[in-house]
Amino acid sequence: MNRYDVVVLGAGAAGMMCAAEAGKRGRRVLVLDHADAPGEKIRISGGGRCNFTNIHAAPANFMSQNPSFCISALRRYTAADFVAMIERHGIAYHEKTLGQLFCDGSAMQIVTLLRDEMERHGAALRLGIRIDAIDKADTGFTLMVDGEEIACEALVVATGGRSIPKMGATGLGYEIATRFGMRLVEPRPGLVPLRLDPAMLERLQPIVGVTVEAATTSGKIRFDEGMLFTHRGLSGPSILQISSYWREGEEITIAMAPHTDVFDSLRSARERNGRQALQTALATVLPKRLAQVVIEAHPGPITLAECSDKILRQIDTAVNRWCFKPAGSEGYRTAEVTVGGVDTRDLDSRSMAAKGVPGLYFIGEVVDVTGWLGGYNFQWAWSSGWCAGQAA
Incomplete structure (x- = not known):
């Protein structure tokens, strides 16, 4: 021995x-x-x-x-x-x-x-x-x-x-x-990408590969780092961080322009040039493809002049208070810890x-x-x- x-x-x-x-x-x-x-x-x-x-x-x-x-x-x-x-x-x-x-x-x-x-x-x-x-x-x-x-x-x-x-x-x-x-x-699993349901994935398909600096929140925990849209859901540092705290069935909230008051930005753009397309104005805050997806999910007026404050606030909420329940995580297969x-x-x-x-x-x-x-x-x-x- x-x-x-x-x-x-x-x-x-x-x-x-x-x-x-x-x-x-x-x-x-x-x-x-x-x-x-x-x-x-x-x-x-x-x-x-x-x-x-x-x-x-x-x-x-x-x-x-x-x-x-x-x-x-x-x-x-x-x-x-x-x-x-x-x-x-x-x-x-x-x-x-x-x-x-x-x-x-x-x-x-x-x-x-x-x-x-x-x-x-x-x-x-x-x-x-x-x-x-x-x-x-x-x-x-x-x-x-x-x-x-x-x-x-x-x-x-x-x-x-x-x-x-x-x-x-x-x-x-x-x-x-x-x-x-x-x-x-x-x-x-922790530090792991999160999956989205099929309907949401279909809607987000045009922005696969797009990245933004995002603030992700679960309960009282928040991380401000990069986020990536993928073929299966969401990844990037802010998502990996929040995944360790998130539990199945819970909501997470994402701000995709956390340092911008989107309502104020769009209202100011409306005052300067009401004929500008809402999507064009939003693309000054978000990547162009992401702005398009957000607007397509909220069909309505095309130009800023046609948009009421209520509509602009709805867009602000869609961008900086996007709340949803992930379908799950990618599991131990890709979890870092x-x-x-x-x-x-x-x-x-x-x-x-x-x-x-x-x-x-x-x-x-x-x-x-x-x-x-x-x-x-x-x-x-x-x-x-x-x-x-x-x-x-």
């Missing part, structure tokens, strides 16, 4: 970070993953350049049943700490909008960094494996891995969520949590240790902590992985 101090399940961002940190403490570490290569979600993230953190990362950028749970980890290992490691490895990076940091080169630089850190501190990595069983022992755990028995004092679950199953995502982490009596917050997961009530916020199961830890996406789009989920991986690495 092979014995290790720490076995980490999952060679993603959180798992490799934890392994490197535990190795620094002199712990004998083994990382196991069923994939053929480590860090696959890192590799594809950010269009292949990896949005590895956000300089504004703070607890307010994360959702959880317990919003305060992430505070300790994010304060103990910050975005600045990870940036310092990036710089030590000589990786060039740049800031995009809203504090998002990307590699100048390939996202594989981040994977290489993590592998180098693990190797430097003695953490072993085994890929393409199958876990047949996990059992609690008197002092730690025993695992059956491809027919081989492995023992460890500490077991760290960094298996991620169910998002992007074609990359091998599974619900293993949730199964392990349930196996050891831990509670789950129901997992669901999984919302929900291991209930934080059962975890210690400083170490990520399971309160009722000595030696068991959960980190990263498998935990009920989900960040906004823009590097926040990677920062949670680094922070939670670091914390477990100090304790496991």
Whole structure:
């Protein structure tokens, strides 16, 4: 039987970070993953350049049943700490909008960094494996891995969520949590495009590919970012952001010209040139094709002079208070993250240790902590992985 101090399940961002940190403490570490290569979600993230953190990362950028749970980890290992490691490895990076940091080169630089850190501190990595069983022992755990028995004092679950199953995502982490009596917050797709019903899709077909800066609202949550009309519904940053908060059957409200008083703009245009077509005037506020779709949905007067204030207000509402119920989301197939997961009530916020199961830890996406789009989920991986690495 092979014995290790720490076995980490999952060679993603959180798992490799934890392994490197535990190795620094002199712990004998083994990382196991069923994939053929480590860090696959890192590799594809950010269009292949990896949005590895956000300089504004703070607890307010994360959702959880317990919003305060992430505070300790994010304060103990910050975005600045990870940036310092990036710089030590000589990786060039740049800031995009809203504090998002990307590699100048390939996202594989981040994977290489993590592998180098693990190797430097003695953490072993085994890929393409199958876990047949996990059992609690008197002092730690025993695992059956491809027919081989492995023992460890500490077991760290960094298996991620169910998002992007074609990359091998599974619900293993949730199964392990349930196996050891831990509670789950129901997992669901997050940061995912939303679908529209067939009738609405048919009406919006002429504007597939059109983008606008939009404000999307669900309940009290609002995001102001880009929105894209697609063949199946809506996507773009503002939609992906709100999707993590939206629940089936709820309405969302979209402002497609959030910084413009459309009624006032159209009324002013009417005063200047009443003979101007309503659609032409609206096209000064919205993309031309979108303006056409909005007007076609509200047939009536053609010129501004023929439009009463009531009609102009109806157009304003159609543009900046578009309320509807999405038909659903695109699901785990395209979701960037999984919302929900291991209930934080059962975890210690400083170490990520399971309160009722000595030696068991959960980190990263498998935990009920989900960040906004823009590097926040990677920062949670680094922070939670670091914390477990100090304790496991």
